[in-house]
Amino acid sequence: MNLYHLRYFVTLAHLEHYTRAAELLSITQPSLSHAISSLESELGVKLFEKEGRNVVLTKCGQAFLEDVEQSLSILDSSVNKLQMTGSGEGQIDIAMLRTLSTQLVPGLVRDYLKEHPKQNIDFRFHNSTGLTPDMIEGLKNRKYDIAFCSKMENEPSIEFVPVAKQELVLIVPNGHPLCTRDEIDLADTLPYPHIGFSRRSGLRPIIDRLFKECKGQPQYTYEVEEDQAVAGLVSAGFGIAVVPHMALLAYMPVQIIRIVNPTWERMFYMCTLKDVYQAPAINDFKDFVRRHATV
Structure with missing residues (x-):
């Protein structure tokens, strides 16, 4: 099906006059007539019928117009998006x-x-x-x-x-026995219950490896997937945790303690x-x- 013929059909449907439609489309009237005849032949239905000097849509033409306009709108929008993309937009x-x-x-x-x-x-x-x-x-x-x-x-x-990179720190709830510390060895955190990352998290194997260097394994009371959730549980007093040094920690009721051994930065x-x-x-x-x- 010829795309130009569909556009000719839409123009003629709105103007209801072959001469005016041909002028607007910058084609000859015979060319427009041939295009519409070809379209009707391909579809097997009449799209227009004469009404005096004008033409009007048949019932089939009215239904076809709605679908064609919607389809052309989608096509034009897609083409426009691709052209914008190709031009750096x-x-x-x-x-x-x-x-x-x-x-x-x-x-x-x-x-x-x-x-x-x-x-x-x-x-x-x-x-x-x-x-x-x-x-x-x-x-x-x-x-x-x-x-x-x-x-x-x-x-x-x-x-x-x-x-970018981000260091790992220890966070503890306000009032925790460790909250007066400015820095800490990871081994010193082992006596306290921890909030940990689930095994789906990319941080879990890293933190496990750091504790392995300390020859210890923390006791996890809860395990969650995201660092914000870990920090939330710590702020509520459910345990302490090793987390990335995030900006939001400064606005939470937790103490941030620098880990000096072993050290690690998240990339x-x-x-x-x-x-x-x-x-x-x-x-x-x-x-x-x-x-x-x-x-």
């Missing part, structure tokens, strides 16, 4: 850990938009999942264009670019699929992040 879907959603990622996007004030880019942020494995899976399924999260091993199709990465086509706007933002990464 369009939509960028970003997944991020919640701990990165308060400062790092919003700051990068803000600075990028300041540097590119004339670019019409629609950033879409996704942090409904706080787990790195889910974000990596979202990249593979093309749900996300970019993910800001931790690194995963055995992911050859993913490029991991380090963008965050910008993650994207390797060897796939990505729109110019996405590649431009990725290059910007590489230039402005803090590590």
Whole structure:
């Protein structure tokens, strides 16, 4: 089915006059008549009937017009989006850990938009999942264009670019016996109940390894997936925890204690699929992040 014929049909349906429709379309009246006849022949129904010097839609034509206009609108919208994407505009879907959603990622996007004030880019942020494995899976399924999260091993199709780091600290509720300490050896935390990360969390094997260096294993009273949930349980007095040093900790009723032995810093990465086509706007933002990464 000829796309031009469909557009001719819509114009004629609204003007109800072959001569005026042909003039508006910048084609000859015989060309318009031939296009409509071809369309009717292909469909096997009459779309128009004469009414004096004009033409009006038949019942079949009225039903067809509604569907054609809707279809052309969707098609034109899709073409426009692709053209915007090809010119460096369009939509960028970003997944991020919640701990990165308060400062790092919003700051990068803000600075990028300041540097590119004339670019019409629609950033879409996704942090409904706080787990790195889910974000990596979202990249593979093309749900996300970019993910800001931790690194995963055995992911050859993913490029991991380090963008920031975060040290691990101990947090304890106000009034806890350790709350007067400024720094601590991890081994000194073993006598107290801990809030831990679940085994789905990328932090769990790291913290397990640190405790293994101390030749001990904490007693976990609760295990949850996200660092904000861990901090919430600590602030409510359910235990102590080793967590990333997040900005939100300063606003919670907990004491932050520096861990001096063993020490470890958590690295965050910008993650994207390797060897796939990505729109110019996405590649431009990725290059910007590489230039402005803090590590």
